[in-house]
Amino acid sequence: MNTSGPSLTSAAGRDCWLPTMQLSMREVFELMLGCPLDTPTDPPPEEGLDITSMVGLAGQLCGILSLRCSARSAARMASRMLGVDVEKAGPEMWDAVGEICNMVAGNFKNKISGMGDGCMLSVPTVITGADYSVHSMVNENIRAIFLFEGELVVLSLEIHS
Amino acid sequence: MDNIRALIVDDSSVMRKIVERSLRQAGLSLSQVLEAGNGAEALAAVQNNQVDLILCDINMPVMDGLEFVKQLSAVNNAKGVPVVMITTEGSEGHVVQALSAGARGYIRKPFTPDQVKEHVLPILAGKQ
Numbered sequence: 001m002n003t004s005g006p007s008l009t010s011a012a013g014r015d016c017w018l019p020t021m022q023l024s025m026r027e028v029f030e031l032m033l034g035c036p037l038d039t040p041t042d043p044p045p046e047e048g049l050d051i052t053s054m055v056g057l058a059g060q061l062c063g064i065l066s067l068r069c070s071a072r073s074a075a076r077m078a079s080r081m082l083g084v085d086v087e088k089a090g091p092e093m094w095d096a097v098g099e100i101c102n103m104v105a106g107n108f109k110n111k112i113s114g115m116g117d118g119c120m121l122s123v124p125t126v127i128t129g130a131d132y133s134v135h136s137m138v139n140e141n142i143r144a145i146f147l148f149e150g151e152l153v154v155l156s157l158e159i160h161s
Numbered sequence: 162m163d164n165i166r167a168l169i170v171d172d173s174s175v176m177r178k179i180v181e182r183s184l185r186q187a188g189l190s191l192s193q194v195l196e197a198g199n200g201a202e203a204l205a206a207v208q209n210n211q212v213d214l215i216l217c218d219i220n221m222p223v224m225d226g227l228e229f230v231k232q233l234s235a236v237n238n239a240k241g242v243p244v245v246m247i248t249t250e251g252s253e254g255h256v257v258q259a260l261s262a263g264a265r266g267y268i269r270k271p272f273t274p275d276q277v278k279e280h281v282l283p284i285l286a287g288k289q
Contacts, residue, residue, distance in 0.1 A: 027271055028271045031271040031272065031273055032179070032270075032271045032272075078175065081175055081179060082175060082178055082179070083182065092174065092175050095173050095174055095175045096175045098173065099173040099175055099176050102173075102220075102249055102270075103249050103270045103271050105249065106248075106249025106250060106251060106269075106270060107249065107251075107270075107271060110249075110251035110252060110269070116250075116251060116252025116253065116254065116255070117252040117253070117254035117255070121220055121249065121250070123172060123220060123221070123222055
């Protein structure tokens with residue numbers, strides 16, 4: 001979680017953002033959920049990802065970090081975080097995926113040299129449902145896909161500037 | 162360390178529960194756990210209750226954690242009560258701001274229960 005990693009401004013530095021996002025995500029799942037993430041060799045179709053958590057970034061980097069997963073995965077994430085059965089954790093799944101997205105965003109920016117102090121995070125927003133469109137001034141989109149307990153989770157960084 | 166009265170401040174109820182569990186795993190015997198979802202709620206809590214330890218997030222709606230720590234010094238009930246920040250904001254600038262405002266410790270999310278133990282126990286030991 002040091003700040004001597006990839007650069008905020010250089011193109012060469014941005015080449016490292018995808019692995020930095022992947023590392024940030026893996027650390028959150030390993031430390032807070034006690035669960036390593038797998039990388040799919042043959043990515044499954046992005047169906048049923050009806051929970052979306054978003055954290056806005058503003059300052060030296062403007063954009064949105066989002067995490068998409070199924071409701072079943074979200075409930076399992078909450079279950080792992082709270083150490084209770086999935087049935088008991090279900091009502092907390094929105095809070096759980098919001099906090100996971102928040103931690104991934106913070107962990108990511110703390111690894112990018114110069115972004116820690118120069119970039120602010122919004123509180124997380126969680127959307128239920130998959131039938132929506134996001135319209136924003138996106139210049140670049142970096143995506144990473146994972147398997148959490150065999151189900152697809154998509155992490156996406158939409159960069160506005 | 163027995164009968165610790167803790168106040169946990171975070172806008173995520175899941176995170177408040179994780180922090181409480183981490184305190185218990187660190188070996189603290191908690192006689193009371195108060196929760197607040199933002200800095201304003203936390204200020205109200207310390208005005209009406211005596212606590213021994215505060216764990217506080219930074220990014221929260223209504224009143225953030227840094228503002229809470231600044232205003233805490235004006236609350237008579239809270240004189241000398243240690244505040245440990247637990248936050249995704251991990252930059253050196255945020256650490257300096259928090260410690261300058263009066264926080265006694267700083268834990269970056271994601272964290273392990275061992276990190277909570279390493280940061281909180283020495284602070285409480287020094288207080289007692």
